[in-house]
Amino acid sequence: MQVPAVFQYRRATSVEDALSLLAEYGPESRIVAGGHSLLPMMKLRLAHPEALVDINDLTELAGVRVEGDALVIGAMTRHAALLTAPEAGAHFPILHDAERVIADPIVRNRGTVGGSLCQADPSEDLSAVFAALRASLVIHGPEGARTVPARDFFLGPYETVVGQRELLVEIHVPVRPSTSAYVKVDRRAGDWAVGAAGAVLTIVDETVAEAGIGLTALGAPRFVAEEAEEFLAGGPPTDARFVEAGRIAADHCEPVADQRGPADYKRHLAGELVTRALRRAVGRV
Ligand SMILES: Cc1cc2nc3c(=O)[nH]c(=O)nc-3n(C[C@H](O)[C@H](O)[C@H](O)COP(=O)(O)OP(=O)(O)OC[C@H]3O[C@@H](n4cnc5c(N)ncnc54)[C@H](O)[C@@H]3O)c2cc1C
Numbered sequence: 133m134q135v136p137a138v139f140q141y142r143r144a145t146s147v148e149d150a151l152s153l154l155a156e157y158g159p160e161s162r163i164v165a166g167g168h169s170l171l172p173m174m175k176l177r178l179a180h181p182e183a184l185v186d187i188n189d190l191t192e193l194a195g196v197r198v199e200g201d202a203l204v205i206g207a208m209t210r211h212a213a214l215l216t217a218p219e220a221g222a223h224f225p226i227l228h229d230a231e232r233v234i235a236d237p238i239v240r241n242r243g244t245v246g247g248s249l250c251q252a253d254p255s256e257d258l259s260a261v262f263a264a265l266r267a268s269l270v271i272h273g274p275e276g277a278r279t280v281p282a283r284d285f286f287l288g289p290y291e292t293v294v295g296q297r298e299l300l301v302e303i304h305v306p307v308r309p310s311t312s313a314y315v316k317v318d319r320r321a322g323d324w325a326v327g328a329a330g331a332v333l334t335i336v337d338e339t340v341a342e343a344g345i346g347l348t349a350l351g352a353p354r355f356v357a358e359e360a361e362e363f364l365a366g367g368p369p370t371d372a373r374f375v376e377a378g379r380i381a382a383d384h385c386e387p388v389a390d391q392r393g394p395a396d397y398k399r400h401l402a403g404e405l406v407t408r409a410l411r412r413a414v415g416r417v
Pocket residue numbers: 162163164165166167168169170171207208233234235236239242243244245246247248250251255256257258294298299300301322323324325
């Protein structure tokens with residue numbers, strides 16, 4: 133039986149309380165949200181925090197709403213809640229596409245949007261989605277609040293800009309006219325991605341005004357296929373250009389071979405999935 137090492141456990145009553153508990157317990161304390169990534173790592177002794185600060189009582193951090201010109205998603209919003217939030221699907225169908233293929237109902241009922249982003253697993257679907265959406269992440273800490281673009285949030289595998297004494301509080305997605313989609317290849321339903329791609333397009337007068345392309349588990353820097361985005365912007369949204377954008381994305385990513393497949397297969401997948409995501413997004417216009 134896998135058992136985690138001994139740890140202290142405290143339940144935060146507010147954002148301020150969570151921050152003061154992180155300060156009190158010091159560098160070896162960790163936030164626990166859904167616990168679906170952290171607890172398995174603790175059981176395997178890959179993580180051994182001395183104290184867990186539980187933020188599950190912070191209901192003020194759960195929920196999806198439109199505020200001004202942004203879709204605001206609380207860090208404690210469960211995957212299942214994002215999947216059924218009408219505001220999310222109405223503005224950004226990519227969010228529902230992605231949530232539909234994240235794990236299974238048991239994980240989705242417990243795992244949180246903030247936990248997914250802070251975990252920064254290269255296979256985490258929402259990292260690529262929020263990077264493609266050009267979202268901003270609101271982080272609270274001892275010095276107050278700061279906002280970081282999703283594209284600057286990830287420092288590398290399992291590493292983000294969130295400091296040990298900080299808490300991710302909200303995700304803001306600027307609401308604008310757009311169409312979007314997410315497509316994923318997994319070995320079995322509910323499995324982590326072999327590879328996945330998300331596309332967000334703003335089309336004005338038959339021209340792509342802005343393109344966002346995210347890649348999951350395919351070795352794209354910061355989860356983004358930037359060269360493909362630059363290629364698409366300013367041109368017509370044609371199928372030939374979508375195929376070319378896929379080729380460019382495949383050329384610029386660096387997938388690694390693992391139990392889910394060899395690198396050349398994943399590179400092929402990157403191209404194919406980018407093209408499919410773009411086609412699906414445009415098919416929704
Ligand atoms: C069987 C299984 C299958 C899965 N399949 C997929 C999948 O297909 N696709 C996918 O994307 N994910 C998948 N997941 C992961 C799932 O989405 C988790 O919910 C997610 O990785 C972590 O969310 P959590 O709320 O459980 O975070 P936790 O495990 O509680 O925390 C994860 C990390 O984030 C930190 N953290 C959490 N919240 C905050 C915060 N607000 N501020 C600062 N730090 C914070 C914690 O300290 C910890 O380091 C799967 C998980 C399981 C168990």
